Amino acid sequence: MKIFVSCIAFDEGKSGISDYIISVVKLLLREHQVDLLIYKSDVEIFPVKHDNLRYLGVRNYLKRPILSMLWHLYCVPLLYSFKSYGLVFLPAGNRRLFARYPRQTVVTFHDLSQYHIPEKYDKLRMFYIKEVIPHYLKKAPHILAISENTKNDILRHYHMDPSRIKVNYNGYDPGKLITSVTEAEIRTKYGIEHPYMLYIARIEHPGKNHLNLIKAFELLQDGSCGNYDLVLAGGAWNGSEVVTAYAENSKVSGRIKLLGFVPNQDLAALYRHAKLYVFPSFYEGFGIPMLEAMSCGIPVICSNRSSLPEIGGHAIQSFDPDYPADIAAKISKVLIDPHLAALMIERGLQRASLFSWERHIQILLETVHSGSE
Numbered sequence: 068m069k070i071f072v073s074c075i076a077f078d079e080g081k082s083g084i085s086d087y088i089i090s091v092v093k094l095l096l097r098e099h100q101v102d103l104l105i106y107k108s109d110v111e112i113f114p115v116k117h118d119n120l121r122y123l124g125v126r127n128y129l130k131r132p133i134l135s136m137l138w139h140l141y142c143v144p145l146l147y148s149f150k151s152y153g154l155v156f157l158p159a160g161n162r163r164l165f166a167r168y169p170r171q172t173v174v175t176f177h178d179l180s181q182y183h184i185p186e187k188y189d190k191l192r193m194f195y196i197k198e199v200i201p202h203y204l205k206k207a208p209h210i211l212a213i214s215e216n217t218k219n220d221i222l223r224h225y226h227m228d229p230s231r232i233k234v235n236y237n238g239y240d241p242g243k244l245i246t247s248v249t250e251a252e253i254r255t256k257y258g259i260e261h262p263y264m265l266y267i268a269r270i271e272h273p274g275k276n277h278l279n280l281i282k283a284f285e286l287l288q289d290g291s292c293g294n295y296d297l298v299l300a301g302g303a304w305n306g307s308e309v310v311t312a313y314a315e316n317s318k319v320s321g322r323i324k325l326l327g328f329v330p331n332q333d334l335a336a337l338y339r340h341a342k343l344y345v346f347p348s349f350y351e352g353f354g355i356p357m358l359e360a361m362s363c364g365i366p367v368i369c370s371n372r373s374s375l376p377e378i379g380g381h382a383i384q385s386f387d388p389d390y391p392a393d394i395a396a397k398i399s400k401v402l403i404d405p406h407l408a409a410l411m412i413e414r415g416l417q418r419a420s421l422f423s424w425e426r427h428i429q430i431l432l433e434t435v436h437s438g439s440e
Contacts, residue, residue, distance in 0.1 A: 178213075
């Protein structure tokens with residue numbers, strides 16, 4: 068089958084949506100031809116190479132946010148003929164939609180974090196999310212939400228018919244987590260001097276909640292968990308300067324490791340050698356790093372907000388992300404109790420096995436096939 072995929076929300080490969088696009092395209096290419104609508108500057112950094120992959124290059128000046136929104140919404144449906152495609156896939160429905168759709172279109176919708184995190188975007192982008200996106204999302208032939216939490220948000224804020232939205236859970240890529248990098252090598256490379264707890268997320272304030280995690284880490288320094296480092300891996304994003312400034316001025320700044328954007332090979336090693344994964348985000352549509360950490364045999368604690376308890380199930384311990392003391396208490400609870408940590412690791416491995424990109428792709432293709440019958 069010939070498939071059209073919009074890669075306009077690729078974010079130069081540095082976001083969760085870009086990881087999602089890469090994972091889905093990689094699997095689709097096994098059996099299908101994929102035509103990828105992509106900015107010319109992103110062609111060079113798109114990591115998937117395949118004989119079945121063809122690029123539909125887009126001029127870089129259209130990357131400007133307002134131009135990109137309008138061009139994708141109104142021009143793409145007119146400029147391209149979709150008759151030869153068995154599937155037209157819009158993998159970032161909360162970012163880029165069409166004003167009119169071919170009937171074989173499937174939209175994946177990730178989250179509505181803007182409703183949960185005050186001042187995440189300016190007024191223009193909030194108008195786009197609150198008025199433009201719902202107007203055109205309602206016209207889409209097929210809509211997939213990546214969690215029940217995301218589906219419920221769409222229903223709550225966009226007032227849509229529940230039967231129009233199907234949940235299709237994300238997966239994770241076990242191959243991405245294979246590494247030969249040793250603990251000594253990874254600690255030497257990034258200056259990690261002690262056993263460490265890990266959080267992988269772009270440095271975005273306040274949404275990813277790095278500040279309260281750092282404050283929780285500060286509370287641990289006088290107790291039995293004071294011999295750990297806190298490792299934060301992720302590129303700078305909106306508000307990162309607030310997090311960086313706080314970390315640099317912290318009384319335990321020497322134990323806080325801000326690594327920046329980390330390549331996959333090193334991410335795998337960071338996961339595998341961590342003692343605990345902490346996921347304090349105020350809002351996530353899904354939370355793939357949780358599954359990656361579980362599959363690497365790391366106990367996971369997370370925020371009790373959004374999709375995280377849904378995805379973590381019985382394998383996680385949760386906390387209120389508004390309160391550093393609660394985060395610190397859960398960190399301490401797991402780190403000082405090896406029996407609890409072992410139980411969480413066992414349950415985490417079982418939980419992670421329930422999610423895969425193969426299942427995700429199966430539902431995606433079944434959705435478009437059922438619509439064509």
